[in-house]
Structures are given as structure tokens and as C-alpha cells.
Amino acid sequence: MSVRNRIAFYYTIATAFLIAIVFAIIYIMVERIVYKQFDQEIKKEIAEILSDSNVSTHDFKGFASLQNVDIDGGNSDNDNDSDSDNDSKKKKMINVDTEFIQLVNSTGQVINKSTSLSWCVLAFNPNQSGTSFFNSNFGGTMVRQAQVPLVNKKGITEGYLIVALPLKNAMIVLRDLEDIFFFSFPVIILTLFILTRLIAGKSIRPIEKVIATAEKITQTNLEHRIPLPDHHDELYRLSATMNGLFDRMQDAFQREKQFTANASHELKTPLAVVKGTLEVLVRKPREREHYETRIQFCLKELNRMAKLIDQLLMLARHESNKINPQIETVRLSPYIERVIERMQLSANAKNISIAVVHTENARIAVDPGMLDMIFENILSNAIKYSPAGSTIAVDINRNADAIVCSISDQGIGIPEEKLHAIFERFYRVDESRNTDTGGFGLGLSIVKKLADLQHIKVSVTSETNRGTTFSLTFPAGETNG
């Protein structure tokens, strides 16, 4: 079922339910009002009958006292009564609709009844103890009737006075109302369904547009954007959200493409160098020395390539998050010292000293192997970009609730506008991709990746030609140890 039909369908069902309830309430109310009116009429009648015959419902003195009551309506024959005040009763009751009056004893036996009833008998409900109103049917005529118990002084019900009024007109009204409801209901529902479907169709048309545009957008064609509607409604938000998604996708694809291009460049270049050098080498016979230098050169290139492949594989593994960090609680300072020791050789080559300025006896929860790699990468960068004879400062500090380890060099620094990109894969501040410094631009993205895995925050501040400071903020582990 399409959205449009579904909306119309649900809406119609809900409305049908509501309308049915409303109709039912209206019907019940009308019925109530009608019956109330009848009941009032009947009450008046009863009161009249009783007052005329001076009978009280609580002080019934036997049926004899009622014998003289003219229980016939004004339009009846008056054949069974010879009461003196007959005429006055007649006058009184002349305006009242034909009513039916019946007297029964406590067992329901008819004592007396009005002639309007002719041979029919009004229904008697012996289970009703008090005055009750109900509908009944006699001789094909719907009537509203009241049954008044006649109680003697001792509290014993000796009989009942039953008064009934025909419901004929009222029933016609109610029947008509019923008919109107019955026929109008399906018409209303059908009309509603058609209208809702139309409206729903109209209101989801912009969505069709969104779908059409979204279908046009493929991986190779990510430039398309959904035109934003004029009104700032849900559709506007949907379109804006999707456009945002496409932006991010395009960005991601672009970065992926850039990464692939960089990776292929970085891999193919040493390959091309080795291949070309060897090809030229074997074209002609040469001296031993010539062979040696060229082969040494090729080996150097191959080593470089192997290193790159290592780094790429590491990134790929971490990217797919297949490696879970083996978190242990370790003391930070011995770790740093060990890494520094390892880096000492390359630092000495450039006459750079690595000094631990301030240390804190802190324990941190990290993966030691990954931490090693992070320190190594940051330190080797520091050495690489520092002038000979400078100092690299390592500083461990305790913050309010974290351990911060900062590594500062006095190197060339990173221009501010390039700081944001340094963690990107293959990004190198020196755009010439100078191979003298030996990097691929992967070190810091590995650092970032590993740090993220261990919830270590990496931040960097730098000043051109003054130096760079990398800060690692470790999640609060146990203090003291």
C-alpha cells in the first residue's frame, strides 16, 4: 500500500470510528430527550389520576378507592363509568393524547383498564418495586409506560397503576434519525477517503521530487542536491538533512579517493624507481661498483616501501576496528623513558637532546603496545623536524582529573592553517612530499587512530619556527602507584 493510500486509510478508519461515536451519542441523547418528555407527561397523568381519586401511592386503601376513577381518556366511550364528575374529567383529559391506563393487583391480574386498550393488556413487570418507566409493545404499538406501585399503610404493595402513552410520532423521528445516520455514514466515509487520498497525494508530491533527485545521485555523481522547498517545514528539514548527508558522503568519497590516489602514488613511486633502475641496469654490461650502488639504492627504496606497506596495513586494520586495545593499567613515566631510550640513537645523530622536564607518578589505563607506537611516532616527528642541537621536552602533568603528557620540540612548527589537517592520512605539511625527511604522512593519522581507540585525547599547538607541542590527555586512571 502506498503512503498516500495508507494515510487515507488510517485517517478514514479513525474518522469513521469518531463519527460512529458521535452519531451514537446524538442518537442516544435524542432518544433520552424524547423519553424524558414522555415520562414527564406520564407523571403528570399519574399525578392527575391519583389526585382525582384522592389516592396516595403510600397509603393505598384498596382497589375499591380507585373504582371511581375515570381511567378512560377523554376520547373513550365512557361506557363502564357512571361517576358524577365524569364531565369534568373529560374536559381535563381532552387535550392529552390517547393514553392507556390499567390497574393490576400485586400478582399482575388486571383489575381495571381503560377502554382505549380494548382487548389488549399493557405489559406488567412484577420485578419492578418502585415507579419505573420503560418501553413496551402491545398490539403492534410502541408505548412508553409507567408502572406505579400502590402501597398500603403497612407497606405492602397491593397493586400497580400502569399508565402508557403511544410513542408513534417519537418513533418516527427516531427511525428517521437512524436512517439518516445509517445512509450518511458510508457516504461521509467514502467522501472522506477520496478527499484524504487526494490531499495526501498532494502533500507527498514534494517527497516524490526528493526521491527523484536522490535516485539521480550516485557514487559517481554526487554533485546533485535536492532543491530546498520554500516553506520551512518537515520537508525542508528532510531535504536539508539529506543534502547534509550527501555533503558528508561526497566529502568521504573525496577523502577516500584522495587516500587511494596518495596510497597509489606512494606505492607506485618506489616501485617505479626500483623497476626503472633495474631495467636500465640490465640493458648493458657494467662495472661491479656500478651494479652495487644501484642495487643498494634499490634496496633502500624497497625498505621504504615495506615500511609504507606496514603503516598502511596497520591503518587498515585499525580502520576496520578489528584490533581491540588490550587495556592495562601501567605507570606512564617508565614507558616514556623506554621509548626515549629507543629514539636516542636517531636523536644523537642530529645532536638533539630529549629531556623529561617534569614527571608525575601516574598510572594510566592504556594498551602499552599502542602507547609505544604513539610516543614513537610523535618523538620521531619531533626529531625529524627539529634543528640540530635543539631540545625536545617531555612533560607529564596532572590536571584536575586527567594526566597530560606533552612533547614539545623547537622545530620548524606547523602553520596554523595546516594544523587541522595533520591527522589526515598522507597529509604532509611540506607539500613537496620531500623524501629527505622520510615520512609518508601516515604517522600522525596512526597516532590519532590509536589514541581514539584508547580514548586518549590528542591535541596540538604550534608556532611556525618556534616549535610544536603535542599533548596526550589520558583518561583518569588510578592515581598514585
Add this chain to the structure above:
Amino acid sequence: MRLLIIEDEPGIAGFLKDGLEEEYFAIDLAYDGKTGLDMALINEYDLLIVDWMIPAISGIEVCRQVRKAGSTVPIIFLTAKDTIEDVVFGLDAGANDYIKKPFEFEELLARIRVQLRNKERSDDSLTAGSLSINPVTHQVFCGSTEITLTPKEFALLEYLVRNKDRVCTRSRIIEHVWDIHFDSDTSVIDVYITFLRRKLEAAECGNIIQTIRGVGYIVREPVIS
């Protein structure tokens, strides 16, 4: 033939220079786009080999600038970029050919020869009278007799025959046969011309190299009489 290689990767530049010099080309190297572009605009090269991703000015931009300066020198792009869009983009920027890294050195040589081929002729052989030069095998024949030449002698003769019936000035000969590091003492040309003439005469090819006094040299198709 004098070639300019603009390539920032010293490894690639190194073996290209090695290999191409063995093929009697005079090679100049530039490690970045700016230097390369300056050299390409100042000197006269027979062919440029340009890497796409180079510092300072990209290979594409070098190519555009060279074309903008009105030069028709053949340009071969050399790059690791390998998508079709990249190829098309490179060729549209004015490159004559495109070779992807890693490439076969022999293929590069063949492509260089295609670009150096005289437009009117489709084959690679160069002739003047009974003299014929094969630039692929570096052989020189006078009729059916092979003449053995040193690389410089070969390069000089090839340049003169390629520019047959046109005067080659001494400075142009220096520019095209010797590389940029050569100290511009043009008297070396006369020495090599003397060697060449001697070898050609020995093979009975006649004196096809003529001296234009004070200007340079010319190879003329002998008039059959």
C-alpha cells in the same frame, strides 16, 4: 637530442637520466615545477618529461605555461595517477603523451622516439644521400657499410640529419647535443665535426656536412647530377 626531465622523485629522475644518456640523449633535470618551467622556457628542448605531482608548480601547470608561451615541444606526462579522468585531464592540458608509473623503460624510449619522429615521415630512419641513421638501434650506415660512432658523434650527426637542409647554428648544436652543464666552449663542435667527417669519408659517404662559416653547419641532400 636534449631532454628536460621535471621530476621530484630523485630515484626516478636518476635512472631516467642514466638510461636516457646511454641512449645518446642530453638530459637536464629539474626537481620542482618552478625551476623546470624556467628551464623549459629559457632553453630549447626537443622533449619534456614532466611528472604530474611536483612541488611549487604542478606538472599540469608547467604544461599549460609552456603551451601558453607558444612552444610546441613534445611533452610526455609521467605520473602515478591512473584514472581515465586523469589521463584525459593531462592530455587536455597540452601533453602529447602520457605514461603511467611504474612503466617499462623500453616503452618510455619508444614513446620518446614517437614524439621526436619527424612529422612528415612515419618511420624512424633518418637519411641523407646514401647515409642512413637508425635512432632505435643507434646504427649508422653508409650504403650497406656500418659506421661505428661514439655517443656524442652519433648525437651530433643525428641532430644534423634531423635538421637536414637547415642551418644548425653552433649555439643550437650545443643546446641540443650537450646538456646544461656543458661549459659553452663551442670549439668542441669543430672537433667532433672533424671526427665525423673523417669517419664518413672513410666509408665513402662523401662530405655531406658543410660548414657555414661563422654560423654553423648544415647537412644537405646531395644533388644527384
